[in-house]
Amino acid sequence: MDKQKCYHCGDECGSGAIVYDEKHFCCNGCKTVYEIFSENDLSYYYDLQSGTGSTPTAIEGKYDFLENDTIIDRLTEFNDGSLQIVNLYIPLIHCSSCIWVLENMNKLNPFITQSQVDFPKKTVRITYNSKGISLKQLVVLLTKIGYEPYISLDDFDNKKKSADRSLIYKLGVAGFAFGNVMFLSFPEYFDLSTSEASGGEYWLNQYEDVFRWLMFAFSLPVVFYAGADYFISAYKGLRSKILNIDVPISLGILVLFLRSTLEIIFDWGSGFFDSLTGLVFFLLLGKFFQQKTYSFLSFERDYKSYFPIAVTKIFENGKEESTQVHEIKQGDRLLIRNEELIPVDGILLKGKAKIDYSFVTGESVPVEREYGDKVFAGGRQLNGPIEMEALKSVSQSYLTQLWSNSVFKTDKSTRFQTLTDSIGKRFTIGVLSIAFLATAFWLYYDPSKAINVFTAVLIIACPCAIALASPFTLGNMLRIFGQKKFYLRDTTTIEQLAQVDTAIFDKTGTITTTQKSTATYEGMPLTPKEESLLKNTLRASNHPLSRALYDLLEEQNIVTLDDYEEHLGKGVEGSKDNEHIKIGSSNFVGNHQAGDSANTAVHIASNDHYKGKYVFHNQYREGVSDLFKNMSETFQLAILSGDNEGEKANLEKLLPKLTPLFFNQKPEDKLEFIKSLQNQHKKVLMVGDGLNDAGALAQAEVGIAVSENINVFSPACDGIMDASKLKQLYNYIMASKKAMRIIKLSFMLSLLYNVIGLYFAVTGQLEPVIAAILMPLSSISVVGFTTIMTNLVGRKLN
Amino acid sequence: MSVIYILLAISITVAIIFFVAFIISVKNGQYDDSYTPSVRILFEDELVKKKKNSKKTKIDTSIEINN
Numbered sequence: 001m002d003k004q005k006c007y008h009c010g011d012e013c014g015s016g017a018i019v020y021d022e023k024h025f026c027c028n029g030c031k032t033v034y035e036i037f038s039e040n041d042l043s044y045y046y047d048l049q050s051g052t053g054s055t056p057t058a059i060e061g062k063y064d065f066l067e068n069d070t071i072i073d074r075l076t077e078f079n080d081g082s083l084q085i086v087n088l089y090i091p092l093i094h095c096s097s098c099i100w101v102l103e104n105m106n107k108l109n110p111f112i113t114q115s116q117v118d119f120p121k122k123t124v125r126i127t128y129n130s131k132g133i134s135l136k137q138l139v140v141l142l143t144k145i146g147y148e149p150y151i152s153l154d155d156f157d158n159k160k161k162s163a164d165r166s167l168i169y170k171l172g173v174a175g176f177a178f179g180n181v182m183f184l185s186f187p188e189y190f191d192l193s194t195s196e197a198s199g200g201e202y203w204l205n206q207y208e209d210v211f212r213w214l215m216f217a218f219s220l221p222v223v224f225y226a227g228a229d230y231f232i233s234a235y236k237g238l239r240s241k242i243l244n245i246d247v248p249i250s251l252g253i254l255v256l257f258l259r260s261t262l263e264i265i266f267d268w269g270s271g272f273f274d275s276l277t278g279l280v281f282f283l284l285l286g287k288f289f290q291q292k293t294y295s296f297l298s299f300e301r302d303y304k305s306y307f308p309i310a311v312t313k314i315f316e317n318g319k320e321e322s323t324q325v326h327e328i329k330q331g332d333r334l335l336i337r338n339e340e341l342i343p344v345d346g347i348l349l350k351g352k353a354k355i356d357y358s359f360v361t362g363e364s365v366p367v368e369r370e371y372g373d374k375v376f377a378g379g380r381q382l383n384g385p386i387e388m389e390a391l392k393s394v395s396q397s398y399l400t401q402l403w404s405n406s407v408f409k410t411d412k413s414t415r416f417q418t419l420t421d422s423i424g425k426r427f428t429i430g431v432l433s434i435a436f437l438a439t440a441f442w443l444y445y446d447p448s449k450a451i452n453v454f455t456a457v458l459i460i461a462c463p464c465a466i467a468l469a470s471p472f473t474l475g476n477m478l479r480i481f482g483q484k485k486f487y488l489r490d491t492t493t494i495e496q497l498a499q500v501d502t503a504i505f506d507k508t509g510t511i512t513t514t515q516k517s518t519a520t521y522e523g524m525p526l527t528p529k530e531e532s533l534l535k536n537t538l539r540a541s542n543h544p545l546s547r548a549l550y551d552l553l554e555e556q557n558i559v560t561l562d563d564y565e566e567h568l569g570k571g572v573e574g575s576k577d578n579e580h581i582k583i584g585s586s587n588f589v590g591n592h593q594a595g596d597s598a599n600t601a602v603h604i605a606s607n608d609h610y611k612g613k614y615v616f617h618n619q620y621r622e623g624v625s626d627l628f629k630n631m632s633e634t635f636q637l638a639i640l641s642g643d644n645e646g647e648k649a650n651l652e653k654l655l656p657k658l659t660p661l662f663f664n665q666k667p668e669d670k671l672e673f674i675k676s677l678q679n680q681h682k683k684v685l686m687v688g689d690g691l692n693d694a695g696a697l698a699q700a701e702v703g704i705a706v707s708e709n710i711n712v713f714s715p716a717c718d719g720i721m722d723a724s725k726l727k728q729l730y731n732y733i734m735a736s737k738k739a740m741r742i743i744k745l746s747f748m749l750s751l752l753y754n755v756i757g758l759y760f761a762v763t764g765q766l767e768p769v770i771a772a773i774l775m776p777l778s779s780i781s782v783v784g785f786t787t788i789m790t791n792l793v794g795r796k797l798n
Numbered sequence: 799m800s801v802i803y804i805l806l807a808i809s810i811t812v813a814i815i816f817f818v819a820f821i822i823s824v825k826n827g828q829y830d831d832s833y834t835p836s837v838r839i840l841f842e843d844e845l846v847k848k849k850k851n852s853k854k855t856k857i858d859t860s861i862e863i864n865n
Contacts, residue, residue: 119834
């Protein structure tokens with residue numbers, strides 16, 4: 001065996017290696033990419049990282065729609081007729097070589113003036129002269145070198161997504177003001193500006209007002225710009241009668257600002273501007289930390305990012321033209337090429353369809369359709385070109401209608417009250433009652449101090465540390481999960497995950513693999529001659545089942561067949577030296593016995609005698625059985641499958657006893673099932689993979705999409721999980737629970753600080769210095785505590 | 799006039815200059831992608847090698863290094 005690795009893509013070359021330029025390549029595609037690179041002085045690509053490229057795919061006709069002017073206009077960022085700028089999403093960007101070669105695109109074509117990669121987003125922004133290279137040519141060029149851009153209906157709808165940078169601005173403003181106010185407070189801290197009589201430095205005394213008013217000036221943008229979100233959120237909360245954590249925060253900010261301003265106006269003291277700006281700065285820092293998301297993943301995808309922008313429409317005079325998917329009307333005749341997606345429901349007019357609905361229904365085996373049959377949107381044609389007539393428009397099709405369900409219109413995060421908010425409520429009530437009690441007390445004893453004490457309580461009790469505990473714990477947890485290839489949408493997802501008590505799994509693609517399958521042989525044993533013929537006949541066929549079976553069979557010597565014939569939709573036959581073999585469907589090989597199981601099978605007949613069949617089974621992911629065993633102890637489990645009952649017996653062996661199994665579930669059924677569980681006050685975790693699970697994923701408290709390649713596609717969800725990590729799911733949920741415990745501990749810690757501070761406040765001896773020390777100290781110790789604890793939890797995860 | 803006014807004016811001016819520089823850099827999108835530039839800076843133009851075609855001899859390679 002030749003163990004040579006392909007110079008371009010790093011895969012093993014196998015027997016069909018191509019040697020070119022003293023280097024081995026696994027296929028012609030890889031060789032071509034190498035040729036392009038080496039001819040254009042770009043072979044440094046291979047020095048950066050070896051075996052990194054990807055094999056280009058065949059594309060004939062696929063990008064014809066990019067010649068359409070309206071489509072070009074919608075896709076490009078800038079277009080003045082000659083100069084065009086386009087931002088393309090290329091999921092295959094994965095290493096420094098990719099950045100290097102894509103940023104040197106101008107060496108491949110002189111009309112490309114500039115290209116810039118955004119690695120975290122996996123996009124490349126290309127500026128080019130459309131007089132020399134059209135968008136279509138550009139995309140074809142990218143595809144040729146193995147970097148096929150992913151262009152979908154999604155790009156079409158929202159062309160420009162301007163990044164939200166307001167938080168960075170706010171953080172900048174708060175940090176800037178915080179630093180300067182601290183610096184301006186130094187005279188006060190070291191008591192330099194008190195009068196000579198009380199032992200201070202006399203000369204700064206006369207400039208006291210300058211320093212104080214400067215601090216006031218710096219605090220203005222902090223309160224009214226950087227802190228504005230807290231006021232807005234508190235106001236919104238109060239209006240809907242919720243006391244969220246932002247209420248005591250805004251109360252604290254407001255009281256700090258008003259009291260400080262009054263103090264400097266009437267020359268009572270120096271004010272608390274340092275604490276005020278520091279508080280806002282730390283709070284925003286927490287927000288910034290929490291905001292970290294995975295920019296290369298999208299959690300909001302709907303069918304639009306799966307559907308193509310355009311399909312080929314056939315006019316009555318036979319002319320073919322690509323048309324935007326949105327413009328397809330009832331009655332249009334469409335051409336669907338091999339490997340293309342059916343965009344609308346319709347009727348098959350020409351050709352034999354073999355449609356892979358795995359994404360829509362979860363059914364793993366492609367279905368065959370003939371003239372006059374109905375085909376549904378979302379299926380992928382696998383068997384040569386077909387022609388169909390549209391029966392509906394895109395948005396009214398069976399699959400896309402799912403998105404008109406109200407689940408997709410409500411924002412999930414608003415339905416959920418976070419731990420911080422529920423604590424914030426009790427906290428606000430507690431603080432306000434302490435403040436009023438203390439004020440009442442002082443009104444009785446020493447009315448001059450009453451207002452002082454009231455404000456001091458509100459200032460010191462401002463729950464800065466409480467507000468920081470959750471973002472830092474969950475933000476860090478999010479990062480740890482991300483390193484383990486478990487990507488969550490935001491930090492509230494972790495909170496929700498910790499509360500889950502019911503877990504629902506999809507079958508196909510979720511707990512089974514899509515790539516590997518196993519087959520068992522049932523029937524009369526095959527002779528070695530037959531086995532050899534079988535393998536060699538399968539070798540010539542490109543049918544998915546043939547490929548799968550070919551990979552499963554033992555190695556045989558390669559022989560050339562005397563005769564080979566492929567019957568579309570039926571099977572293949574081949575012969576060699578008077579031996580003749582038929583492989584395919586039950587009818588095709590002449591097996592008339594009924595009682596076929598629901599499982600997919602490939603039947604074999606040798607010399608017109610029926611021999612037996614290979615029955616395919618789903619291959620379950622590694623560790624699934626253990627995962628279910630662990631989970632069944634604490635969670636209620638169920639399986640929802642769009643598939644038929646063929647795998648029922650196998651599944652029952654794998655799963656803990658009495659796990660409910662539901663088959664033939666339509667996308668709506670899954671959604672309704674979850675809804676009914678929620679009506680019983682269950683907190684549901686849905687684990688799925690395809691568009692057919694999209695409704696259930698959206699309805700569930702937490703929807704996690706399992707994906708073998710996280711860059712390719714996953715439906716709208718709260719989290720994306722690498723398929724190899726599915727077995728760790730239980731540990732991840734437990735880690736989320738631990739994270740919540742850490743937050744609760746941090747709350748205790750910060751309450752301790754609040755009690756100390758409240759002592760000073762209630763007794764009326766709160767000095768600005770004490771506030772300035774206590775606030776950052778409590779915040780920093782809480783942040784330190786949560787960071788260390790979450791890292792300890794994260795270290796135990798695999 | 800005391801020197802303190804001048805000192806304060808200078809210090810705040812310097813701070814504001816940096817602050818404005820920060821705002822401009824955010825506006826230009828410098829904070830949008832914080833990873834790629836760190837990779838990009840390591841690429842050097844002279845590392846783009848000349849052709850390594852099969853027909854070329856090894857002498858070519860030695861010239862490349864001098865480029």
